[in-house]
Amino acid sequence: MIFNETEIKGAYLIEPEFIKDERGYFARTFCENEFKEAGIDFHPVQSNVSNNNQAYTLRGMHFHAAPYEETKLVRCSAGRVFDVVVDIRPESPSFRKWLGIELSRENGRAFYIPAGCAHGFLTLEDGSDVFYQMSPAYTPGHDRGFRWNDxxxxxxxxxxxxVISARDAKLAALDEVIG
Known part of the structure; x- marks a missing residue:
């Protein structure tokens, strides 16, 4: 895996190293030792998948309140998505900055999103699936979000x-959520 640090402090774009032959390819998608060597301490305890039937389905911008901030490793296992992280950590040098990266089954990229950042995505094709590895486990009642077009x-x-959920459509501006 190739770890590319982004302008969002602690966020990484992770490129697979494909081993290709006549059958297709093989690539490692997670290795605790390689993550440690890249300076990332990530211990996923939960995996989720988001299936999205239509192109231009939006999910986000979501995060978990302290002390239950989520760290995520996100990849697109079918279709294509524009995946976005927003740094909402007031003490961070990249506070309020955002970064969007296209993830697809074809490019095999993963996006490592550190705790204290919001996450969302817009599907670019029908039938796009997003696979998440997360830590810690989901804690009901701590999920938060802000308006996708703030x-x-x-x-x-x-x-x-x-396509956007009623909940996401009603989210407030970031300043109203984090003060």
Whole structure:
């Protein structure tokens, strides 16, 4: 795996190293030792999948409140998504910055999102699946979010959402959520 640190403190784009032959390819997607060598202390305790039927389905921007902040390793196992992280850690040098990366089955990339960051995505194809490895385990009642189009953040989405949950559509601006 190739670990590429991003401008969001502690967030990494992880590129697979494909071993290809006539059958297709093989690639390692997680190795605790390789993560440690890259300076990432990640111990996933839960895995989730998000199935999204339609292109331009938006999920986000989601995070968990302290002390239950989630660390995520996200990849797209079918289709394509524009995956976004926003640093909402007031003490961070990248506070309020966002980064969007295209994840797809074809490129095999993973996005490591550190605790204290919000996460969301917009599907770019019908039938896009997103696979998450997470730590700690989900804790009910601590999930939070803010508006996907909050002008104070200014995420440059690659299209307008066509499908969004009622909950996500009603989320407040980031300043109203974190103060």
């Amino acid at each position: 002008p104070t953040i200014g995420i440059d989405w690659p299209g307008e959402p066509k």
